[in-house]
């Protein structure tokens with residue numbers, strides 16, 4: 001019998017009353033691993049109501065106790081690391097090494113959440129007026145919601161609910177319907193770590209369930225990660241309904257390569273950064289901007305990319321896995337075709353990729369385009385596949401202007417031996433996360449994940465101090481305590497002595 005992925009509602013794992021069930025497949029084989037039910041209207045209502053009841057108790061739990069739940073959770077996630085990675089690899093197609101990285105990056109956020117007492121500290125000023133003091137408290141919001149994408153089914157849910165819960169909130173997670181098994185296992189382990197059973201609710205579904213959450217009067221804040229059109233819809237609907245929202249969306253990340261950069265280092269780093277995880281990373285490098293004679297590195301880059309072979313998760317030699325779905329596969333192939341039609345030069349074409357023994361996988365080989373111009377679809381659209389577009393410019397100023405004219409601003413990097421060039425780039429580029437001789441600059445969780453422009457809608461970013469601010473309110477208290485009888489009596493006693 002096919003496994004049905006349950007919801008977690010009111011502390012119970014339930015397959016619910018859904019009439020709509022979607023297949024969860026292994027993208028390398030199309031084997032159906034499980035079916036995921038879409039929550040009914042009543043089930044979503046129950047999840048929110050139960051989360052709210054849990055919040056009313058949880059917000060009174062002392063901060064160190066909340067931190068201890070996160071410490072136990074971190075320990076359990078580490079203990080179950082490989083088991084989680086296997087579930088994740090099967091339903092996403094990621095290689096085992098990549099799946100382990102997905103989990104590890106999430107564990108790092110849980111470690112940060114375990115540090116919540118220090119992060120919940122407010123501010124104080126004594127004597128703001130004569131005998132008047134002001135201090136601020138950081139208090140939780142209530143019920144927070146998370147809507148997550150397919151490409152990091154461990155890391156991205158872990159960006160959200162551990163921080164929200166450590167801050168004293170309850171959380172309703174709506175994971176991607178394409179790989180819901182990993183988030184469910186994360187939820188089971190949170191219960192095992194001793195979290196109250198109704199603190200985290202997980203409901204499955206698509207637009208209908210998301211819209212119900214976005215318009216629900218009890219929900220206070222919405223965290224979303226996914227594509228641009230859905231991110232815009234989520235941001236507009238959530239804010240129209242007076243909710244706090246942080247929406248992380250698509251990207252087109254450029255890497256600028258200066259002529260003085262170490263060629264070997266550039267080639268090695270660009271291969272992994274562009275086609276690793278089949279390019280299905282919001283921080284993947286999808287555009288390489290070669291400045292002046294740096295263009296001479298392109299043939300070596302082509303040769304290295306040609307050696308990279310995709311394959312199934314369980315084979316150690318697989319450099320990356322298949323695309324997640326038939327729809328993603330068709331979209332990437334159509335974009336590769338458009339690049340050729342629009343006049344880009346395809347130095348390496350992965351459209352006809354096959355993997356022995358896996359005829360049904362959504363395989364796309366490494367693909368490299370040169371002579372790409374900003375008007376082409378392959379430059380304008382997020383491809384989310386193993387495709388690298390090369391653009392050539394004459395100066396660093398031109399490179400900066402190109403990157404700044406792009407609608408996205410998630411991540412970027414520069415390769416150079418010049419501190420001055422690196423300094424100029426990091427200062428002038430309008431992108432929220434910058435790497436210097438580091439291709440994919442994802443900040444560790446004591447910083448925040450700070451995408452800009454079309455890659456992020458909202459104000460406060462994920463995890464770190466900004467994550468805490470997002471999931472909390474600041475209450476500022478100003479107090480005066482006029483001297484009362486007790487103090488006057490004490491003074492009298494002292495003077496009599």
Ligand code: NAD
Nearest residue numbers: 148149150175176206207210226227230248249250251282
């Ligand atoms: P997606 O937008 O299709 O789905 C994201 C979530 O939204 C899923 O839970 C899905 O069920 C839900 N959803 C889908 N359609 C919806 C609709 N019409 N209304 C309401 N909810 C809807 O994204 P995806 O394909 O799962 O993920 C890939 C995208 O995520 C890429 O664009 C990638 O760049 C982006 N992403 C961004 C970041 C970042 O930090 N900026 C990180 C990871 C992924």
